[in-house]
Amino acid sequence: MSISVAALGKIMWVLGIVAWYVIRYPFERRAKRVRVVSSQRSHVENFGLASALLGLAVIPGCYVASGIPEVADHPAHLWAVVVGATIFAIALWVFRRTHKELGRNWSITLEIRDKHELVSGGPYAFVRHPMYTSFMLMGLGQAFLLSNWVGALAGLLGFSILFFLRVDKEERMMVEIFGSQYRDYMARTKRLVPYLY
Numbered sequence: 390m391s392i393s394v395a396a397l398g399k400i401m402w403v404l405g406i407v408a409w410y411v412i413r414y415p416f417e418r419r420a421k422r423v424r425v426v427s428s429q430r431s432h433v434e435n436f437g438l439a440s441a442l443l444g445l446a447v448i449p450g451c452y453v454a455s456g457i458p459e460v461a462d463h464p465a466h467l468w469a470v471v472v473g474a475t476i477f478a479i480a481l482w483v484f485r486r487t488h489k490e491l492g493r494n495w496s497i498t499l500e501i502r503d504k505h506e507l508v509s510g511g512p513y514a515f516v517r518h519p520m521y522t523s524f525m526l527m528g529l530g531q532a533f534l535l536s537n538w539v540g541a542l543a544g545l546l547g548f549s550i551l552f553f554l555r556v557d558k559e560e561r562m563m564v565e566i567f568g569s570q571y572r573d574y575m576a577r578t579k580r581l582v583p584y585l586y
């Protein structure tokens with residue numbers, strides 16, 4: 390049996406998404422048990438979450454299942470699948486590290502939990518938003534794995550919408566709660582990419 394390079398890219402993406410969910414699921418369950426003391430969930434935030442979900446999961450999922458939109462297909466290359474799978478694997482590793490480090494402080498949205506602690510170790514020593522770095526890397530991996538412009542680029546675009554709608558608010562919320570402790574932390578870290586941004 391032989392499969393096409395395009396199909397191989399799709400298979401790798403599906404495996405990546407399944408692994409993503411296997412990593413996240415236990416944290417989601419545990420987080421439900423920790424009380425939320427303040428929430429900044431809003432329509433804008435919900436729109437951002439929907440964009441990220443559409444771009445990273447729904448649109449590429451539909452493409453993988455149906456091949457639509459076929460007009461946006463482009464030639465698949467083995468090197469691109471290898472690069473995409475490598476970036477996706479790194480993304481998953483960072484994703485898992487950030488969940489372990491955030492522990493009970495994790496939320497899908499902008500929330501402060503009971504006895505919230507400022508995390509600044511592990512991946513958080515390098516950047517303030519390593520989980521968002523991992524989502525950007527997932528989007529980049531997707532861009533290399535899927536040989537269709539729409540399926541490929543939806544992830545980076547969808548997650549960027551969530552990121553730019555959220556990041557200022559998230560940092561303001563952290564400053565409100567942690568004051569100079571978070572300001573000092575901001576002074577010594579970048580947002581997404583160590584030393585750059």
Ligand code: SAH
Nearest residue numbers: 494496498499500506507508518519520521
């Ligand atoms: N922006 C972070 C966390 C994403 S989860 C990252 O990309 O890694 C979102 C929640 O994490 C927010 O609601 C906030 O309450 C919490 N959070 C963000 N940064 C944090 C930090 N350094 N320490 C503890 N909690 C943090």
